[in-house]
Amino acid sequence: MGKKLTSRSEDYSKWYNELVVKADLAENSGVRGCMVIKPYGFAIWEKMQAQLDKMFKETGHENAYFPLFIPKSYLSKEASHVEGFAKECAVVTHYRLKNAEDGSGIIVDEDAKLEEELIVRPTSETIIWDTYRKWIQSYRDLPLLVNQWANVVRWEMRTRLFLRTAEFLWQEGHTAHTTKEEALEEAEQMMHVYAEFVEEYMGVPVIKGTKTESERFAGAEETYCIEALMQDGKALQAGTSHFLGQNFAKAFDVKFANREGKQEYVWATSWGVSTRLMGALVMTHSDDNGLVLPPKLAPIQVVIVPIYKGLEQLDAISEKVDPLVKELRSKGISVKYDKRDTHKPGFKFNEYELKGVPVRLAIGQRDLENGTYEVARRDTLQKESVQAEDIIGKIELLLKEIQENIYQKALDYRAAHITQVDTYDEFKRVIAEKGGFVSAHWDGSIETEDKIKEETKATIRCIPWKAEEQQGVCMVTGKPSTQRVLFAKAY
Amino acid sequence: MGKKLTSRSEDYSKWYNELVVKADLAENSGVRGCMVIKPYGFAIWEKMQAQLDKMFKETGHENAYFPLFIPKSYLSKEASHVEGFAKECAVVTHYRLKNAEDGSGIIVDEDAKLEEELIVRPTSETIIWDTYRKWIQSYRDLPLLVNQWANVVRWEMRTRLFLRTAEFLWQEGHTAHTTKEEALEEAEQMMHVYAEFVEEYMGVPVIKGTKTESERFAGAEETYCIEALMQDGKALQAGTSHFLGQNFAKAFDVKFANREGKQEYVWATSWGVSTRLMGALVMTHSDDNGLVLPPKLAPIQVVIVPIYKGLEQLDAISEKVDPLVKELRSKGISVKYDKRDTHKPGFKFNEYELKGVPVRLAIGQRDLENGTYEVARRDTLQKESVQAEDIIGKIELLLKEIQENIYQKALDYRAAHITQVDTYDEFKRVIAEKGGFVSAHWDGSIETEDKIKEETKATIRCIPWKAEEQQGVCMVTGKPSTQRVLFAKAY
Numbered sequence: 013m014g015k016k017l018t019s020r021s022e023d024y025s026k027w028y029n030e031l032v033v034k035a036d037l038a039e040n041s042g043v044r045g046c047m048v049i050k051p052y053g054f055a056i057w058e059k060m061q062a063q064l065d066k067m068f069k070e071t072g073h074e075n076a077y078f079p080l081f082i083p084k085s086y087l088s089k090e091a092s093h094v095e096g097f098a099k100e101c102a103v104v105t106h107y108r109l110k111n112a113e114d115g116s117g118i119i120v121d122e123d124a125k126l127e128e129e130l131i132v133r134p135t136s137e138t139i140i141w142d143t144y145r146k147w148i149q150s151y152r153d154l155p156l157l158v159n160q161w162a163n164v165v166r167w168e169m170r171t172r173l174f175l176r177t178a179e180f181l182w183q184e185g186h187t188a189h190t191t192k193e194e195a196l197e198e199a200e201q202m203m204h205v206y207a208e209f210v211e212e213y214m215g216v217p218v219i220k221g222t223k224t225e226s227e228r229f230a231g232a233e234e235t236y237c238i239e240a241l242m243q244d245g246k247a248l249q250a251g252t253s254h255f256l257g258q259n260f261a262k263a264f265d266v267k268f269a270n271r272e273g274k275q276e277y278v279w280a281t282s283w284g285v286s287t288r289l290m291g292a293l294v295m296t297h298s299d300d301n302g303l304v305l306p307p308k309l310a311p312i313q314v315v316i317v318p319i320y321k322g323l324e325q326l327d328a329i330s331e332k333v334d335p336l337v338k339e340l341r342s343k344g345i346s347v348k349y350d351k352r353d354t355h356k357p358g359f360k361f362n363e364y365e366l367k368g369v370p371v372r373l374a375i376g377q378r379d380l381e382n383g384t385y386e387v388a389r390r391d392t393l394q395k396e397s398v399q400a401e402d403i404i405g406k407i408e409l410l411l412k413e414i415q416e417n418i419y420q421k422a423l424d425y426r427a428a429h430i431t432q433v434d435t436y437d438e439f440k441r442v443i444a445e446k447g448g449f450v451s452a453h454w455d456g457s458i459e460t461e462d463k464i465k466e467e468t469k470a471t472i473r474c475i476p477w478k479a480e481e482q483q484g485v486c487m488v489t490g491k492p493s494t495q496r497v498l499f500a501k502a503y
Numbered sequence: 504m505g506k507k508l509t510s511r512s513e514d515y516s517k518w519y520n521e522l523v524v525k526a527d528l529a530e531n532s533g534v535r536g537c538m539v540i541k542p543y544g545f546a547i548w549e550k551m552q553a554q555l556d557k558m559f560k561e562t563g564h565e566n567a568y569f570p571l572f573i574p575k576s577y578l579s580k581e582a583s584h585v586e587g588f589a590k591e592c593a594v595v596t597h598y599r600l601k602n603a604e605d606g607s608g609i610i611v612d613e614d615a616k617l618e619e620e621l622i623v624r625p626t627s628e629t630i631i632w633d634t635y636r637k638w639i640q641s642y643r644d645l646p647l648l649v650n651q652w653a654n655v656v657r658w659e660m661r662t663r664l665f666l667r668t669a670e671f672l673w674q675e676g677h678t679a680h681t682t683k684e685e686a687l688e689e690a691e692q693m694m695h696v697y698a699e700f701v702e703e704y705m706g707v708p709v710i711k712g713t714k715t716e717s718e719r720f721a722g723a724e725e726t727y728c729i730e731a732l733m734q735d736g737k738a739l740q741a742g743t744s745h746f747l748g749q750n751f752a753k754a755f756d757v758k759f760a761n762r763e764g765k766q767e768y769v770w771a772t773s774w775g776v777s778t779r780l781m782g783a784l785v786m787t788h789s790d791d792n793g794l795v796l797p798p799k800l801a802p803i804q805v806v807i808v809p810i811y812k813g814l815e816q817l818d819a820i821s822e823k824v825d826p827l828v829k830e831l832r833s834k835g836i837s838v839k840y841d842k843r844d845t846h847k848p849g850f851k852f853n854e855y856e857l858k859g860v861p862v863r864l865a866i867g868q869r870d871l872e873n874g875t876y877e878v879a880r881r882d883t884l885q886k887e888s889v890q891a892e893d894i895i896g897k898i899e900l901l902l903k904e905i906q907e908n909i910y911q912k913a914l915d916y917r918a919a920h921i922t923q924v925d926t927y928d929e930f931k932r933v934i935a936e937k938g939g940f941v942s943a944h945w946d947g948s949i950e951t952e953d954k955i956k957e958e959t960k961a962t963i964r965c966i967p968w969k970a971e972e973q974q975g976v977c978m979v980t981g982k983p984s985t986q987r988v989l990f991a992k993a994y
Contacts, residue, residue: 046570079537
């Protein structure tokens with residue numbers, strides 16, 4: 013495991029980078045900007061996927077799969093969309109390699125140049141709406157509620173594990189509707205689904221809202237989002253859901269016959285969350301000892317470490333532990349009994365602390381004699397001795413408590429880091445010194461938004477959803493404003 | 504739904520292509536050779552994935568995720584590997600698009616040329632073994648048992664939905680071991696896991712065996728395979744598992760310290776199945792009316808169609824059907840109650856027949872009076888009237904029976920299509936006229952294998968696993984042979 017983790021106060025960014033690697037979540041690969049998601053990290057992602065997938069299906073969505081490649085001409089069909097993605101596209105130009113004639117190795121075969129370049133999908137609206145044209149004829153074919161789990165590529169120049177990588181994994185929902193109202197409802201619904209997942213499973217509190225025009229998805233008429241706050245006071249966009257209007261329907265000529273037989277363009281939404289959520293998970297809960305995982309997403313919820321000298325003692329311990337493991341598993345609790353003899357208990361304690369296992373049991377000779385387990389919870393690092401006959405109930409209680417506690421802790425942190433300000437001077441001071449969300453009046457113009465961003469690096473994270481109206485004046489221009497918006501520096 | 508399906512006897516290939524599209528499994532996309540897997544087809548694939556994933560985990564494997572892109576230099580490191588894949592590689596050469604200066608549209612930005620071209624993975628041995636070098640130091644790190652679910656790209660010139668597409672979905676297991684024996688055991692084990700899945704879940708009987716040298720995976724020292732037989736007498740390779748020796752360990756310098764502290768190269772396997780299995784599933788069981796799905800993989804296992812005039816009759820029917828739906832679901836049976844009023848019962852019957860739903864219930868006015876359901880099974884198209892109180896037991900029994908029956912039917916077909924021959928003339932006649940597997944003696948040389956392939960288009964599908972030794976002479980050259988091998992024309 014090597015040397016100790018850098019502390020958060022010392023260097024938050026370094027702490028994060030080290031933790032992701034040391035806890036076996038992910039690492040950089042030999043391909044610029046592309047990460048390897050390691051088995052332990054992937055096991056967390058799988059749990060996130062499984063729960064999200066369930067929630068998508070419960071809200072009527074089906075999965076499908078669309079091509080990895082997008083012909084360049086498709087991407088170009090929606091003007092603002094291509095504008096948003098053209099600068100970060102991986103482009104396939106050839107379909108064959110060959111041996112160099114001078115024997116210098118394998119080279120691209122220039123005789124195998126594609127007639128039209130293919131873009132590795134940065135998102136799939138264009139290829140999907142090209143398909144929907146074939147699937148949608150009548151109002152009877154609508155709504156069309158489809159999701160896909162896929163990899164996408166955006167050629168980011170500065171990458172960080174999970175937070176910003178050239179390739180990432182995500183899901184993208186793409187729905188088609190007969191009316192604007194229904195599409196808006198769908199987009200809003202998915203914001204709520206995301207918020208429910210992120211709060212109840214990841215234990216990460218979020219603020220729901222809409223994006224300003226300049227922060228919208230390229231091609232969207234409205235972007236709903238959920239914004240989380242990391243422990244360094246920076247915000248992280250955890251999920252977005254877009255109302256696309258009829259933009260893609262018009263670009264790809266997707267019409268339906270309504271009940272009166274009249275042709276109309278279809279209304280669209282798209283929505284996605286990605287492996288970026290892994291970054292939010294790490295940065296919200298973890299501490300200087302390592303990961304802190306919410307029990308609902310922890311690949312190992314309970315680890316049991318035997319403390320023994322010699323095989324005889326281990327056998328005696330296993331005689332007690334084996335049935336416990338079995339009973340815990342029968343209750344759907346994932347448990348690991350680590351009786352490796354290649355590592356000492358102290359090493360194992362550190363390892364599982366680093367990996368964020370919510371509950372750790374230790375059992376040694378004295379516990380055997382007293383009929384107890386030593387129980388440690390990862391979130392508070394508290395330890396106590398528990399009678400063997402109470403252990404199952406205790407574990408079930410702890411898993412519930414830890415899930416609630418880390419959410420509450422994050423919620424308290426956020427509550428302490430939303431600052432209401434009325435002057436731009438105060439705004440600049442809070443952004444520079446305290447961080448967190450800053451709630452302020454803004455005149456609604458892109459110019460003011462740009463000026464603030466340029467001068468403070470803070471952006472408008474969202475216009476809070478269903479926030480109360482409040483008469484005020486823009487902190488920068490003094491122009492009238494009817495609602496406070498949330499600013500923050502962001503990942 | 505359009506016009507009737509072409510029959511198998513009329514044009515088997517056309518029947519398959521039509522069926523895949525009409526049954527809503529998949530369709531061609533606007534990207535050459537890349538398919539769209541539609542929701543109904545994807546739901547079957549999801550069920551296959553879930554079961555395979557369970558079996559991989561039960562045999563100790565973990566999932567991870569490796570980059571989509573492979574630097575050209577990585578691919579070139581294992582000589583026979585690059586030889587095998589160089590001719591069908593999608594190559595990424597640029598990372599940005601821009602607006603053409605002459606206003607003609609979006610073009611590739613020549614200032615954004617990659618220093619080294621990236622290959623869209625055709626398979627991931629090279630990028631994974633480059634990673635394993637960092638993960639493996641000691642025998643304590645072994646075995647390393649990792650699987651990934653991913654998309655891969657092989658630039659095939661002639662493509663067919665599911666059977667051969669430029670992009671396809673698959674899983675690829677990549678394992679690392681301390682000894683040759685252990686790696687061989689792993690490769691063999693995965694052949695058995697695949698065979699178990701394909702037979703017990705897909706209902707497709709397979710023959711296990713090893714490939715001849717010329718049919719091996721590029722970079723493998725031994726390829727284990729499972730071979731299925733389609734209804735047109737052609738074989739289909741349903742899964743392969745490779746013993747890779749130390750080839751990739753040497754190419755990527757992956758060594759471990761053994762128990763004595765000595766450095767040794769690691770032993771490797773890789774194994775995969777793909778969306779090609781969907782093709783095998785369709786072609787093994789389906790008939791001229793449409794798909795026939797094994798109950799274990801059917802997205803809808805039971806469909807219930809009400810036959811009614813007016814809402815009052817429908818309500819009376821629903822009063823009986825709603826609790827039945829609930830009870831079936833509580834038993835884990837997936838059931839659809841199709842009370843759409845936009846389509847007539849006859850239309851629905853055809854639709855679910857086309858889509859291969861194993862059990863169909865119909866209930867009309869007379870059934871209501873008699874307390875019965877009309878039950879139809881998809882595999883035999885038999886119908887019978889069943890008392891409502893017996894219906895759940897009947898459905899459970901039918902699902903089991905259909906699963907067994909379609910397997911047995913395929914097994915009988917295969918048994919009737921394995922022909923033992925001793926002369927090359929007879930061989931040519933059987934291959935040309937009857938098809939199926941032909942069991943014959945072969946002298947073990949690539950020359951003879953090539954000659955047979957050239958003259959008859961039949962290839963050696965496998966050297967059957969643990970087949971009895973039998974002294975004989977090669978049907979072509981008369982040279983001695985100790986075991987019969989299986990030939991067939993293949994997909």
